[in-house]
Amino acid sequence: MLKKFFDWLFGRKPSPEKTQDVTQTAPLTEEQIQAIVNNQNPHFDLQQLIASCGQSVGKQRELNEDSLLALTATMAGNSGNLPFGLYIVADGMGGHQFGEVASNAAIRAVAGHILKKFHPYLFQVKTDTMDESFQEIMLEAVRDAQRIIQREAPGSGTTLTAALVIGQQVTVAHVGDSRAYFVFPDGRIDPITRDHSLVKRLEELGHITPEEAVNYPHRNVLYRALGQGELLDPDIFTIAFPQPGYLMICSDGLWGVVAEQDIVRSVVDAPSLQRACQNLVSAANAAGGPDNISVILAQLIG
Amino acid sequence: MAGVTLVNRYSIQDVIGVGGMGSVYRARDMHFPNVTKLVAVKEMINSAPDPLVRQTIVQNFEREANLLATLNHPSIPRINDYFSLDSRSYLVLDFVHGKDMEAIISDTNGFLPEEQVLGWAVELCDVLEYLHRHKPDPIIFRDMKPSNVMINSNGDIVLVDFGIAKTFQTGIKGTMIGTEGYSPPEQYRGEATPSADIYALGATIHHALTRRDPRLEPPFSFAERPLRRINTAVSTELEAVVARALEYNPESRFPTAADMKQALLGVAKKTGALGRMKTQTTPITQAGGIKPLWAFKCEDEVRGTPTIHQGALYIGSYDNNLYALNAADGKFQWKYPADGGIVSRPALYDGNIYFGSEDKRLHVVSARSGKVVWTYYTEGPIRSSPRIAEGHAFIGSDDGYLHAVNLNSGRASWRFEAADAVRSTPFVMNDLVYIGCETGDYYAVDYRGELKWRFHAKRAITSSTVGSANTIYFTSVDATLYALDPKNGWPLWRFRLGKPSISTPCIIDDFVFVGAADGFIYAVDARNSKEVWRYRTEHQVNGSPVIYKDSLYCGSVDGNLYCLEYRTGRLRWKFATQGAITGSPLVYDDIVYVGSTDHQVYALLA
Numbered sequence A: 001m002l003k004k005f006f007d008w009l010f011g012r013k014p015s016p017e018k019t020q021d022v023t024q025t026a027p028l029t030e031e032q033i034q035a036i037v038n039n040q041n042p043h044f045d046l047q048q049l050i051a052s053c054g055q056s057v058g059k060q061r062e063l064n065e066d067s068l069l070a071l072t073a074t075m076a077g078n079s080g081n082l083p084f085g086l087y088i089v090a091d092g093m094g095g096h097q098f099g100e101v102a103s104n105a106a107i108r109a110v111a112g113h114i115l116k117k118f119h120p121y122l123f124q125v126k127t128d129t130m131d132e133s134f135q136e137i138m139l140e141a142v143r144d145a146q147r148i149i150q151r152e153a154p155g156s157g158t159t160l161t162a163a164l165v166i167g168q169q170v171t172v173a174h175v176g177d178s179r180a181y182f183v184f185p186d187g188r189i190d191p192i193t194r195d196h197s198l199v200k201r202l203e204e205l206g207h208i209t210p211e212e213a214v215n216y217p218h219r220n221v222l223y224r225a226l227g228q229g230e231l232l233d234p235d236i237f238t239i240a241f242p243q244p245g246y247l248m249i250c251s252d253g254l255w256g257v258v259a260e261q262d263i264v265r266s267v268v269d270a271p272s273l274q275r276a277c278q279n280l281v282s283a284a285n286a287a288g289g290p291d292n293i294s295v296i297l298a299q300l301i302g
Numbered sequence B: 001m002a003g004v005t006l007v008n009r010y011s012i013q014d015v016i017g018v019g020g021m022g023s024v025y026r027a028r029d030m031h032f033p034n035v036t037k038l039v040a041v042k043e044m045i046n047s048a049p050d051p052l053v054r055q056t057i058v059q060n061f062e063r064e065a066n067l068l069a070t071l072n073h074p075s076i077p078r079i080n081d082y083f084s085l086d087s088r089s090y091l092v093l094d095f096v097h098g099k100d101m102e103a104i105i106s107d108t109n110g111f112l113p114e115e116q117v118l119g120w121a122v123e124l125c126d127v128l129e130y131l132h133r134h135k136p137d138p139i140i141f142r143d144m145k146p147s148n149v150m151i152n153s154n155g156d157i158v159l160v161d162f163g164i165a166k167t168f169q170t171g172i173k174g175t176m177i178g179t180e181g182y183s184p185p186e187q188y189r190g191e192a193t194p195s196a197d198i199y200a201l202g203a204t205i206h207h208a209l210t211r212r213d214p215r216l217e218p219p220f221s222f223a224e225r226p227l228r229r230i231n232t233a234v235s236t237e238l239e240a241v242v243a244r245a246l247e248y249n250p251e252s253r254f255p256t257a258a259d260m261k262q263a264l265l266g267v268a269k270k271t272g273a274l275g276r277m278k279t280q281t282t283p284i285t286q287a288g289g290i291k292p293l294w295a296f297k298c299e300d301e302v303r304g305t306p307t308i309h310q311g312a313l314y315i316g317s318y319d320n321n322l323y324a325l326n327a328a329d330g331k332f333q334w335k336y337p338a339d340g341g342i343v344s345r346p347a348l349y350d351g352n353i354y355f356g357s358e359d360k361r362l363h364v365v366s367a368r369s370g371k372v373v374w375t376y377y378t379e380g381p382i383r384s385s386p387r388i389a390e391g392h393a394f395i396g397s398d399d400g401y402l403h404a405v406n407l408n409s410g411r412a413s414w415r416f417e418a419a420d421a422v423r424s425t426p427f428v429m430n431d432l433v434y435i436g437c438e439t440g441d442y443y444a445v446d447y448r449g450e451l452k453w454r455f456h457a458k459r460a461i462t463s464s465t466v467g468s469a470n471t472i473y474f475t476s477v478d479a480t481l482y483a484l485d486p487k488n489g490w491p492l493w494r495f496r497l498g499k500p501s502i503s504t505p506c507i508i509d510d511f512v513f514v515g516a517a518d519g520f521i522y523a524v525d526a527r528n529s530k531e532v533w534r535y536r537t538e539h540q541v542n543g544s545p546v547i548y549k550d551s552l553y554c555g556s557v558d559g560n561l562y563c564l565e566y567r568t569g570r571l572r573w574k575f576a577t578q579g580a581i582t583g584s585p586l587v588y589d590d591i592v593y594v595g596s597t598d599h600q601v602y603a604l605l606a
C-alpha cells in the first residue's frame, strides 16, 4: 500500500526487479514525512521538467560578470517525447578585462552548439537516435566555446558548469569553480562537480585543512578555465536526475558565501522553485554579497 | 607563409609547430645558396596593446636570445640569429631532424620501452645539470615537457623551446603560470628553481611511460598514479626514481640533476639496460607454476562459457556435446549430443538446462539425467545464449529472429524480426529485451514482441548487453563500447577501442570492463567514459571479463587466462592453456572454470 503511495507520489511505475523492499516496509521517519509534505507536487502522467533561476550583481561589485542560461523544452525521440533541459552558469574571471564577455561568449557558444545538434529533435520530428553521444556533444560544445573565447576575448577566462537533461539523464560539462549540486528533500546536499581550483586541490591532497582553505591567499586561482591554456579537458559525466530532488547550479557568489545547510533549507522549504532561487540570492546578499550571484534550480516530476 | 622570405634570408618552407605565442617554421637559409641549410624559425607575436609594454617585451626577448647564444651543449640547438619585424619577433635555430617526444608518444601503439625512456632521461639530466651550473646565474629551463624535447636522427635528445616565449606572456591573474600538469606546486607561487626542472623531468618521464598526459589529470596527482599501476612493464627501481623526482616538497626530490642521473644509471645497471644486452625488459610475474585443480578433455574445441548448478558444471563443445561434469573434481557425469557445435552458454531454470546449438535448435535437457525434455527449431544456427524471464526463453538465431519460446508449451509466443543474424544474447531488464544483430542494428523489444526503440551501430553487434538501472552497455565490431539510456536508446557516451570487439562488457562499481581484438582488456569509468587502465594480452580478447572479489578474470586468444586486480589492472597471475580462449570464465566458490580450444575445460583456484 505504502509502496503504491510512493509510486503514485513520485510517478514510479512498479518495476518487477526492485530489490529494495526492505527499506520500503520500514515505518516512515520524520524526514520522510517531511519529504512527502515538501513534495506535494501535482502528479503528471508524463514526466515534467521545471526550472527557475536567480541572479544578482551582489553588494560589492559594480559589474555582473556571471552569465546564465536556463532552457526547458520537450524533445521528440524514437520512443515518445522526452523532457529536455539545458542549464548553464558561467563566471567570468575576476580582474580580467573581458570577464563578462568571456562568460557570455561561453554560454552562447555552448548553448548554440548543443541546440544545433538537437534542433531536428526539438523543432522537427526526427525519430532515429543520434550517432553522437551526449558526452561527445558536450565536449565539442566546450571546445567550440574555448576557440570562440580565445578569438573574441583573448586573455580572458571563465568557469562553465553546464547540465544537459534528457529524460532522466543529466550530462554535465564542467570547468572551473562554479558548482552543480543534487539537493534532496531529506536535507542531503551532494556537490556533483569538483572545483578546478588550486585551493581545492591542495585541500584534497591534505596539504591544507578545510579551515585553512577558507583563508587561503590564492583562493581564486583556477587550474582549469575556459579560454585558458593550450589543452582544455573539461570534466564530463552522466548521472541520473535525483528523484525526488533538485539539480542546482550556481557560481561561487552563492556557494562560497552561504553554508550548504542553509542552501538546502532555502531550497526545500520554499513553496516554489522561483521562491527558492529568490531566497538563495537574498541569503548570499544578506551575507555581504561579495561577488556576483547566479543560481539555477531544476526538478523532474513524474 | 610558405614561399615567404624573411629579412631577405630565410625562405619559409613549412609550419612545423604551432604554440601559444606563434608558429615554428622550417626555413631554408639563403645565405648558403649552394647547399640546403635548414633552420627552424620561431615566431612570437607581441600582442601587448601598450607600446611601452611592447618595447619592454622586445628588450627582454633580445636579452634572452643573447644569453642563449652563449650556450654550447650538444643537446641545445644553436641560435643563429634573431630579429623583430613590426609586432613579431623571430628566433632562428638549427633545424633538428627528428620528432618531438610528444609526437613519439602519441604515434607509438602501446608503451615505449623502459630502456629507451631511461636513455633519454639520463641525457636530459645531463643538459639540465649544464644549465643549472651556468655562471653567473643558473638557467632554469622552466618548461620541461615532451613537446619541448626532440629526439634527433641519432636518437639523442635536444631541448627546443627555451621558455623564451614566456617573456611574451603578461602574467594573467586568476590562472596558473607555467605549463599546467608538468609544473611543481611551488612554481604556481612563482618560484622557478632547479628543483622545479627536476619535477618537470619526472613528469615528462611519467608521461612517456604511461601515455597519460598530466595536463589532463588533476595537478600534483602523480603520487596517486604510480608508474607501475599503469604500465606494469616498468621496473620497481625506475618507479621509485620517478616518484622521488615528483615529490611534493622540493627538499624531498633529488638535490641536483646530477644526483638524479646517478639514480637513473643505478636503475639501468640493475635492470640490465646499461649494457644494452637485453632489448626489452618485461619481467612479468609468472604464475608460480599454477596447477589446475582438474582438467577435462572434450573431443573438440570448447569455445563457450560454462554454467554451474548444484555442484555440476555444464559446458558445450564443438564435438556437439553438452557435458555435465562434477564441479569439484571434473568427473564426467553425462553428455547430451546435439547435431551441431555448442557455443551457447547454458541457462538453468527449474531443473532444466537450456542452450542453443549450430544444429539450429534450442535444446532443453534435464539437469540431472541429461535426457531431452523438448527442443525448439529455428531456421538458422544458434550462437546466442538463452535468457529465461517471464515464463519464456529468449534466444537469437542466425535466421535473423529473436525468439520468445514459451517454457510450458515449448512453442514460440512470438518472433521479432531483426535485420540480420542475432548472435548476441538477449538481455532482459525493466520489462524490455535488448538485442543486437549483425548489421549493427540494436533493438529494445517489450514482452509482447513489440519494438520500443532502436539504435544503429556502424558494424555488427555480436556482443551481448549488460546494464544497470540507468545505463546499458555493449560493444560493436565498429570498435566502440556504447553506453545507452535503456529507456529510449539515446547514446550517453561512446568509448573508442583500438579494434573491433565482440566481447560482452562486465560492470561493477563505476567500472566497465571489456576486451577487444587489439588484445587489450579495458577498464572504463562508467560515469565519464574515461579509460582507467588497459592491460595488453598477446592476442584478441573476445570473451567477456568477469569479476570475482577484487579480481578480474579474462581469457585471450593467446591461450592465457589472466587474473588482474580489477581496480588497477595489475597482473596477479596468468595460466596458459594450449589453445585460444574465446569464451568467458566462470568463478564460483573460489574456483575459476574456463574452456579452451585445446579441447579442455580447466578448474583453477581463483
Ligand SMILES: Nc1ncnc2c1ncn2[C@@H]1O[C@H](COP(=O)(O)OP(=O)(O)OP(=O)(O)O)[C@@H](O)[C@H]1O
Pocket (backbone or CB within 6 Å): B016, B017, B018, B019, B020, B021, B022, B023, B024, B040, B042, B077, B093, B094, B095, B096, B097, B099, B100, B143, B147, B148, B150, B160, B161, B162, B163, B164, B165, B166
Ligand atoms: N629547432 C627545431 N627543429 C625542428 N623542429 C623544431 C625546432 N624547434 C621546435 N620544433 C618543433 O616545433 C614544436 C614547437 O616548438 P616550441 O616548443 O619551440 O614552440 P611552442 O610550443 O610554440 O612554444 P611554447 O611551448 O613556449 O608555447 C616542437 O614541439 C617541435 O616539434
Ligand SMILES: [Mg+2]
Pocket (backbone or CB within 6 Å): B019, B147, B148, B161
Ligand atoms: Mg613548446
